[in-house]
Amino acid sequence: MxxxxxxxxxxxxxxxxxxxxxxxxxxxxxxxxxxxxxxxxxxxxxxxxxxxxxxxxxxxxxxxxxxxxxxxxxxxxxxxxxxxxxxxxxxxxxxxxxxxxxxxxxxxxxxxILASLIAAEYPIYGRFGFGPAAWLADYRVDLPRAGATSRWSVPEEGTLAHVDPERVMAEGPALHDRMRALRHGVVTRPLPWWRRLAGLYRPSDERWTTPVHLLYTADDGTVEGLATYRSNGKWEGSRPAATLTVQDLIATTPAAERALWRHLCSIDWAVAVETGGRAPDDTLPHWLGDPRAAVVRTYYDSLWLRPLDVPRLLESRAYPAEADLVLDVHDPQGLTPGRFLLQATPDGASCTPTTRTADLTLDVGALATLWIGDDSAHRLSATARLTPHTPDALTRADLLFPTPRRPWCPDIF
The missing domain is CATH 3.40.630.30 (Gcn5-related N-acetyltransferase (GNAT))
Structure with a gap:
């Protein structure tokens, strides 16, 4: 059959x-x-x-x-x-x-405009037009080594409080919507996702430890940060040696993010904090007295993207400079191939089909990587993921596509 x-x-x-x-x-x-x-x-x-x-x-x-x-x-x-x-x-x-x-x-x-996924295995999805777009770093912070600095010990701002799952459900989605407007690569979270984070849904195939939730509120009453973590409650030789595992930590201001990490790294009886998936350029190590106390346990590609409409995709993002670029885009599924003229300025961009000579040739997976800003055109060329055809093509591309921070997608979906 x-x-x-x-x-x-x-x-x-x-x-x-x-x-x-x-x-x-x-x-x-x-x-x-x-x-x-x-x-x-x-x-x-x-x-x-x-x-x-x-x-x-x-x-x-x-x-x-x-x-x-x-x-x-x-x-x-x-x-x-x-x-x-x-x-x-x-x-x-x-x-x-x-x-x-x-x-x-x-x-x-x-x-x-796009298709997106979290790749369980690297070799599978490239043949369908996906490209790695955002990477994650999972840190383990050795708390006895971490220490404190004058920057870490700045006067407290706002208020930290433990909250129950109902408060997480009430405050979390709106906070996340504000946060995702500030950081490229972040994806939406449906309400069932929040029920799982809050502990209101417990998957039958996971070992369960009740989560602890921390809410950060600024002095004006605005909710600016939320962290969820679990503790293994471990003791060794009659001494406490707990590891805290962070399930989620989001913030809309540096003060909120700093306050949440400072609290997590100073909880009594804890000897280590496992951060979960953070951006590779996360600022946490630099708040520690010894940044080497934050050791990267794993570093891996997480979010993969696949363009479905090249002109609309290229018009959707911001550009820090003004330049024109002709991209010859190959698509293994034939969904959005063609040669396109990108005319970008800091005030907006247009992308239209063209017959002009191509500056760059690349497939849709490489275009996704370039679009999100996590890899430069020079690096993509060096690894044979795109081909330049004009002398200054790589330089123009790298003027258009850089971002101040690396993209970050903290969620498994």
Whole structure:
């Protein structure tokens, strides 16, 4: 019997989640709470696709609408791809190719500018036009070594308070919306995501420790920061040796971010803080008396992007300089290929099809990397991800696409 790819019905959500768990090596079970959480994430028909061999789901795929913040603060509509698995017994049969190819085509017709995903494995998604766009650094801070500095010990500003899950739900989404306007690479968070962070939904396949939530409020009453962490409560040789694991820390001001980290790095009985996924240029190490106390445990590509509409994508971001650039864009799926003239200024940009001689040739994955600002044209050329055709093409590109900070996508979606 041929494997059938189709939309997953409500009665099949448990089977879908079981197949997803098998693909990700999790406990292959689904509680009523797990199914309710999955159902709450769905916002439009056709979001969940499954490959069915008889009545058994053997591949999973989820796509849904969200937004990615562009350099300059614009919110760009994107087709987010998630929950991609293929059961080991059905690998190498083209199931992912069938699902993702059709999904990207439909997303392009629907008007999304980008597709986005968090890549579990690096080699998979380049052939579908995705490129690595934002990287994460996961630090472990050795607290006895971290020390304090005069900068760290500046007078306290605002107020820190422990809050309950209901307060997280009340304050968190609006705070995050303000934060994502300030940092490119950040993506939207649906309300079910917040329920999980707050501890109101507990996945059945995860070991559970109740989270602690910290809210930072400025002197004028504005909520400017929120952190969630867990402690392992460890003791060694009758001495406390707890490690704090940060699940999330967002802030809209440097004062809020500094105050949250200062508190986390000074909690009694804790000997280490694991920060979770931070931007590679995060400022935390520089607040420590010894920045080397913050050791990078892992450094990895997280957010991958795939242009679906090149002109609208290039017009969506801000540019720090004025220049023209002709880009010859190759697309393995044929969704948005062509030669385009980008005319950019600090006041705005236009991008139109052109027959002019190309300054740069690149595929859509490399264009995504260049667009988000995490790699320079010179580096992309040195690694053979783009080809210059005019003497100053790389210099002009690097005038247009740099960003003051590296992009950051703290979320797994």
């Amino acid at each position: 041929a494997v059938e790819i189709r939309e997953v019905g409500v009665a099949e959500l448990g089977e879908f989640r079981r197949a997803e768990a098998v693909g990700f090596h999790h406990e292959p079970s689904a509680t009523e709470a797990d199914i309710e959480h999955l159902a709450a994430l769905l916002t439009r028909p056709g979001e969940l696709l499954g490959a069915f061999d008889g009545g058994r789901c053997v591949a999973t795929y989820h796509s849904f609408p969200h937004e990615v913040t562009a350099p300059g603060g614009a919110f760009v509509p994107s087709n987010a791809v998630s929950r991609v698995t293929v059961t080991p017994t059905h690998r190498r049969r083209g199931l992912l190719t069938r699902m993702i190819t059709e999904d990207l085509r439909v997303a392009r017709e629907r008007g999304e």
